[in-house]
Amino acid sequence: MELETPKNSLLYRDFESHPAAVVKCGRGIYLETEDGRTILDATSGAAVACLGYDNREVQTAVARQLMDLSYCHPGFYKAKVAEDLASFLVNSTHGLMSKAILCGSGSEAVEVAVKLAKTYFTHLRSPQPERTHFIARTGAWHGATLGALTLGDFKGRKDPFVDLIPQMASRVSACSTYRGLREGESEEAYVRRLAQELDDEFQKIGPHKVCAFVAETVGGSASGCAIPVPGYFPAMKAICAKYGALLILDEVMCGMGRTGTLHAWEQESIVPDIQTIGKGLGSGYGAISAVLVNANLINSLKASGKLFAHGQTYMAHPLAAAAALRVQQIIQEENLVANVCKMGDYLGQRLKSRLSSHPFVGDIRGRGLFWAIEFVVDKHSKKPFPTSLGINGKMHTRGMKKGYEIALFNANGTYDGYAGDHFLVCPPYIVTEAEVDDIVERVSRVIKDTFAGIVEPILKGQGLS
Ligand code: PMP
Structure with a gap:
């Protein structure tokens, strides 16, 4: 007897059937x-x-890559196309960010950013291993894996797993002209208020315990395109610098051209220590994200002579890298x-x-x-x-x-x-x-x-x- 082909086998949120269009x-x-x-x-x-x-050109680039090299273990080798993409990304920051780590999703990139920040403090000449706390923001979304969830502020996705997620983050107000700026308050005064709130949070946690402040440069899915007011990020970065903590900007959604510059931070007069990118990087032609790391951090990590204890099977995947490289070239060429x-x-x-x-x-x-x-x-x-x-x-x-x-x-x-x-x-x-x-x-x-x-x-x- 022939079995009927089962329908609705793809499990998403609804255990019964996927309600979305096919x-x-x-x-x-x-x-x-x-x-x-x-x-x-x-x-x-x-x-x-x-x-x-x-896009025919991206399709062709992926197909060619598939014929040349379908996979290459990132721990043993470096796929040429992955190296080419990393160089392209580093160049796109005019060398301010000097290395790229290629991952498979935005959530992974966030996890890597967090682990790298921790690694930086562990490997400093005078190590600061007690820096294990992250200050994130209200209305944030940084992804669905356990570490990323803890940075985010999406109760519906977070609460069911609250017993599992690491308790490594606290939260300050995000910058939102619509919901945060008070009536009659100037943008300058608003920035001062937010900077004070961040400063207070450092004091509350203990400045020597804070590893990084994490923010979406332009708030995305959870806060709905919340644009920072002028001077906000320089003020936040100054507080991080005051206490020796890092600034991690999550540009998984707002980066790679989406908000009008390749990197959203280019409009904010600051450079992050660590930056995540995703979505627009490969335009969906490959599952790819990346972490870009500031030259200062890399120099310090290099000087330590230590390794970054991280690796995943599908990092720097050649097909995804080929897709992203061609996508980025087209964005530039056109x-x-x-x-x-x-x-x-x-x-x-x-x-x-x-x-x-x-x-x-x-x-x-x-x-x-x-x-x-x-x-x-x-x-x-x-x-x-x-x-x-x-x-x-x-x-x-x-x-x-x-x-x-x-x-x-x-x-x-x-x-x-x-x-x-x-x-x-x-x-x-x-x-x-x-x-x-x-x-x-x-x-x-x-x-x-x-x-x-x-x-x-x-x-x-x-x-x-
Ligand atoms: N960070 C931000 C800012 C995001 O918008 C998202 C996804 N919406 C993520 C991280 C997680 O990315 P992914 O869904 O690819 O894991």
């Missing part, structure tokens, strides 16, 4: 589903597919970061002019092709919707329906009320003006129809509006 193929910035829908991907997956889904700036400005203007007056749109913020729309019950109080309403889930579901067909990166308001429901609009770097118009049109309809059809009646029933 995607057959990707063309440009569109995804085609098995049931005949063509979805405009306004989120590049999750700020990943910066070149869209069918000057796509300039398109990010141009189309990003246009997208921001269009979203604002179309949606700012919507009664439930609290904020529209972003930089480059990295925008978020945050929803609130009341614009004045900025009160978020109850998470039980699942506003963002509803937006996402509607977006995927026939007649809308737009993919939105939904992040709901489960972040301790740090940010309400919001979704990200972060299309591929190759997006055109006409496509931006189409995105804004579809996004506006999704928001309008979701509130009118589903949420407004609930709000009235609950006396929330």
Whole structure:
């Protein structure tokens, strides 16, 4: 007897079945589903597919690499293409970062960054092994592995594992003009207040125990494109320097051109000690991330003559490295970061002019092709919707329906009320003006129809509006 082919075998969050659409193929910035829908991907997956889904040159580079060398153990050898990619990345920082470690995901990169920071202090000429504490921020997301979870602030993902995760981090407020800046407060005063808060946290923990301050340069999925105010990062870095701790910038989401410069820190007048990158690095053509390490740290580590006790089977994978190298070359050759700036400005203007007056749109913020729309019950109080309403889930579901067909990166308001429901609009770097118009049109309809059809009646029933 022949067995029926099982359906719904891929386990994701739902133990019963994966509720999402089955995607057959990707063309440009569109995804085609098995049931005949063509979805405009306004989120590049999750700020990943910066070149869209069918770049012929990247496909060819990966295929060639596959024929030449499919795998190479990173502990025994160095794949040429991995070395080429690392050199490209180091050059992209004008040598400020002098080494790259290639990993397979953003979470891994964060784990490596944490371990490397610890290693730096362990191997100093006068070792400081007691530096084992990390100060992270509210509304942060740094990944799903245990170490990365502990740095993050996403309760829904963290709480189920709280007994397992290392207790190595505490938290200070992130920089958020919308939720953090007080009425009448200048940006300078806000920066001073945040710097004082970080200073106080160092004092509370004991400055000699702090290994690093960890932050997303531009807050991503959990905080919704929270742009630092001018002077914020220099002030944070000065506090780190005052106490001899490191600055780790997580650019897994906001880096590699997404916010209008290849590295998001280039707009902040600082250079991190350690930086993580991911998503846009390989544009999804390979599972790849990286940790870039400041020349000062490397010099100190080199002088110690010690090793970095870390290794994983799929580090510096040749296929992923070939994909990322070609992706990065294309971004450079075609000057796509300039398109990010141009189309990003246009997208921001269009979203604002179309949606700012919507009664439930609290904020529209972003930089480059990295925008978020945050929803609130009341614009004045900025009160978020109850998470039980699942506003963002509803937006996402509607977006995927026939007649809308737009993919939105939904992040709901489960972040301790740090940010309400919001979704990200972060299309591929190759997006055109006409496509931006189409995105804004579809996004506006999704928001309008979701509130009118589903949420407004609930709000009235609950006396929330
Ligand atoms: N850091 C940041 C800033 C991220 O946005 C993410 C993913 N959204 C991660 C780390 C984790 O990356 P990954 O999902 O590839 O493990």
